[in-house]
Amino acid sequence: MKLWGGRFEKATDSMVDDFHSSITFDKRLARQDITGSIAHATMLGEAGIIPAEDAQKIVEGLKGILADVEAGKIEFSLEAEDIHMNVETILIERIGEAGKRLHTGRSRNDQVALDGRIYVKEAIFQTKDLLKDLMNTLVSIAKEHLHTVMPGYTHLQRAQPITLSHHVMAWFQMLKRDYERLTDAYVRADVMPLGSGALAGTTYPLNRERVAELLGFRAISENSLDGVADRDFMLEYISAASISMMHLSRMCEELILWSSSEFHFVEMDDGFATGSSIMPQKKNPDVAELIRGKVGRVYGDLMGLLTAMKGLPLAYNKDMQEDKEALFDAHDTWTKCLIVMDGMIKTLTFRKDVMEQAAGGGFTNATDVADYLVKKGMPFREAHAVSGKVVLYCVKAEKAILELTLEELKEFSDMFEADVYEAASLLACVNLRKVPGGPAPEAVQASIDSAERFLKSAE
Ligand code: ARG
Numbered sequence: 503m504k505l506w507g508g509r510f511e512k513a514t515d516s517m518v519d520d521f522h523s524s525i526t527f528d529k530r531l532a533r534q535d536i537t538g539s540i541a542h543a544t545m546l547g548e549a550g551i552i553p554a555e556d557a558q559k560i561v562e563g564l565k566g567i568l569a570d571v572e573a574g575k576i577e578f579s580l581e582a583e584d585i586h587m588n589v590e591t592i593l594i595e596r597i598g599e600a601g602k603r604l605h606t607g608r609s610r611n612d613q614v615a616l617d618g619r620i621y622v623k624e625a626i627f628q629t630k631d632l633l634k635d636l637m638n639t640l641v642s643i644a645k646e647h648l649h650t651v652m653p654g655y656t657h658l659q660r661a662q663p664i665t666l667s668h669h670v671m672a673w674f675q676m677l678k679r680d681y682e683r684l685t686d687a688y689v690r691a692d693v694m695p696l697g698s699g700a701l702a703g704t705t706y707p708l709n710r711e712r713v714a715e716l717l718g719f720r721a722i723s724e725n726s727l728d729g730v731a732d733r734d735f736m737l738e739y740i741s742a743a744s745i746s747m748m749h750l751s752r753m754c755e756e757l758i759l760w761s762s763s764e765f766h767f768v769e770m771d772d773g774f775a776t777g778s779s780i781m782p783q784k785k786n787p788d789v790a791e792l793i794r795g796k797v798g799r800v801y802g803d804l805m806g807l808l809t810a811m812k813g814l815p816l817a818y819n820k821d822m823q824e825d826k827e828a829l830f831d832a833h834d835t836w837t838k839c840l841i842v843m844d845g846m847i848k849t850l851t852f853r854k855d856v857m858e859q860a861a862g863g864g865f866t867n868a869t870d871v872a873d874y875l876v877k878k879g880m881p882f883r884e885a886h887a888v889s890g891k892v893v894l895y896c897v898k899a900e901k902a903i904l905e906l907t908l909e910e911l912k913e914f915s916d917m918f919e920a921d922v923y924e925a926a927s928l929l930a931c932v933n934l935r936k937v938p939g940g941p942a943p944e945a946v947q948a949s950i951d952s953a954e955r956f957l958k959s960a961e
Contacts, residue, residue, distance in 0.1 A: 505587050524823050525578045528585040530830060534620040535585050536568045538613060541716040542696060543604055549709050551607065556600035563597040564589070584823075585617070586610045607706035611730040611818040612698040618825065620717070622691045622739050625833045626684045632840040633681045633746075634960060637674055639848050641953050644670045648943040651932055652767065652857035653866055658759075660864030663931045666852060668941035671949050673753050678956060680746035687742055691735035694719035698729030701817035731817040733807065736829045740804045743836040747797040750839055754790035757850070761787050766856050771849035789846050793839045800835050803828040858928075862902065865893045867926045870934075871903055874925045878917040888915050 504514070540561050547557020567589060570576050582588040587610070594601035647666035654664035694714040697703060703726040710722045723729035760767035761775075770787055778784035807828040810821050868889050875885035892914050896903055904923055911918040924930060936942035939949070 504581070504583070505590060519580055519583075522583070522820070522823075523580045524584045524826065525580060525582065525588055527827050527830065528614075528617075529578050529588075531585050531617040531621060531826070532571045532589070533568060534617040534624075535589055535613070536564050536571070538616045538620065538696065538717065539589065539604060540564050541713050542608055544716060545709050545712045546603070546606055548712065549707060551706050551708070552603040556603050559597050559600040560593065560604050563593050563601060566596065567592055584610070584614075586613050607699070607704040607708050608696060609698075609700035609730070611700050612695050614822075615695040615698070615730050615732070616717075618733070618829070619691050619693065619695065619719075619735055621829070622735050623688065625739060625829075625837075626688045626691065629743075629833070629837055629840070630681055630684050630960075632837055632844070633677055633684075634957060636840055636844045636847070637677050637681070637953070637957060639844050640670050640674045640677070641950060641957065643667075643847070643850075643852075644674070644946065644950055644953075647852065647854075648946055650852065650854045650857060651861045651928055653861045653864065654941070660860070660866050662869055663861040663866045663928055664941040665932060665943065665946060666854075666857060667943070667946045667950075671946060671953065673749075674953055676749040676752075677746070678953070680742060680749060681960065683742040683745065684739075687735070687738040689720075690738065692720045693723050693735075694721065695723045695729035695732075698723060698726040701727055701730055727817045731814070731822075733811055733822060733825050736825050737804070737807060737811070740800070740807060740828060740832040743800050743832040744797075744804045747793075747800045747836060747839065750843055751794040751797045753843070754787075754794045757790045757846075758787045758794070761790075765860070767853055767860070769851040769853065770846070771851070774846040774849055789842055793843060796835050796839055800832050803832040803835075862928050865896065865903060867903060867928065867931050868893050870926045870931045871922070874922050875915060875917050877925075878919075880915070880917060 504510070543552075543557050543560040543564070546552045547554045547561075567576070576592065578585070578588045579591075582591045590601070590604060593604060644667040647670070650666040651663050652666050652669065653660040654662050654669070694710065694717060696713050697708045697710040714720075714722050723732075757768060757770075759765055761770050770785070770790075772785075774789050775785045776788040778786065807825055810824045814821055871892060872882065872885040872889040875888060876882050880888070892903055892906070892911065895910075895914075896906065899906075904926060908918060908920055908922075911922065933942050936945045938945060940946075
């Protein structure tokens with residue numbers, strides 16, 4: 503008979519057992535569930551709500567079940583529906599009468615909310631560590647390439663020269679925000695819901711603060727309806743995952759472009775690329791493509807759960823059982839992608855020569871030619887037009903700007919002097935952009951220093 507079978511005259515249809523049971527996926531919460539139950543039983547015993555010796559037996563019994571779960575010795579049953587009732591059923595089988603007192607003052611509704619919160623808190627710690635690994639990798643690449651000049655792009659057209667270091671530190675900033683989003687989400691996940699009961703709390707004098715303390719929560723939930731109906735903490739994790747996956751995808755997109763023969767800025771390590779079954783010459787950036795592709799499923803997880811939640815009246819509704827697979831999938835996908843991404847980026851070979859060559863093409867110094875004229879006294883809008891005309895002339899003559907003679911340049915403005923060749927050189931273009939946040943090596947060095955301080959404080 504089901505743990506809730508008292509009111510029923512007939513067994514559940516096997517089709518329904520199969521349909522509504524969640525044990526196939528929520529068995530992943532076994533450790534969190536048992537840990538929560540140990541804290542609940544401990545408090546029940548301490549508060550004299552159940553006999554101390556029963557509490558003792560329950561705690562011992564639960565510890566035994568946890569050890570067996572971890573050793574893979576437990577077969578969960580579909581009949582027992584979910585992880586909560588599976589654990590309780592096994593406990594009663596093992597320790598008898600005392601086991602029947604565990605669920606005093608508790609509902610599966612506050613229990614599942616608790617398990618989810620413990621899971622999310624652990625997932626946040628783990629994900630932050632992985633983000634940190636990847637950020638450390640980026641900083642070490644940035645340190646090596648402070649002077650590696652490359653083109654910066656807008657509209658995927660060469661725009662202005664920057665350095666590889668500057669580009670990689672832009673990626674760092676994206677990941678740093680992902681990290682901070684998790685720090686922020688943790689505060690709201692760190693709230694203990696037990697004591698909410700099914701929806702209306704309980705008449706037992708539970709010591710909720712004690713349970714929070716035993717489980718390492720900073721606070722207890724302040725409304726029993728919200729305590730069981732809230733899934734924001736999962737949604738926040740999955741939205742942080744979605745935003746971060748979007749970042750990883752953009753990084754991957756750049757690496758895919760850069761590894762094409764058209765760019766050839768990077769060479770992927772053989773260990774992180776794959777071949778073609780038909781075209782012998784191919785070396786494909788599959789890993790980067792797969793990360794880019796997996797963003798879709800994480801967005802799907804977010805949309806799925808947001809949609810499942812949007813029409814639910816307070817408090818618990820069974821729709822909410824749909825939360826777990828979305829959470830697990832987003833967590834698995836995000837963490838796996840972070841690990842593989844780190845491996846891929848660590849083993850990249852950057853083609854400095856090709857990057858530098860590309861930075862010199864495409865008139866990336868046209869803005870600096872205009873700025874040169876501005877420094878000689880011409881208003882910027884006018885200087886922009888002069889530089890534009892120089893570019894048009896160069897496009898037709900198939901020359902770079904600095905390949906023109908001074909005489910040719912003077913045709914466009916007599917403000918041009920011999921010092922333009924120095925002022926609009928590739929190195930000057932980069933080195934003079936030393937505004938904080940800019941690509942000049944000294945500015946990037948400052949951002950690297952700040953990144954290192956951040957990573958140190960995040961240890
Ligand atoms: N398996 C359920 C879930 O995942 C646990 C809570 C069930 N509560 C209930 N009243 N049916 O959401």
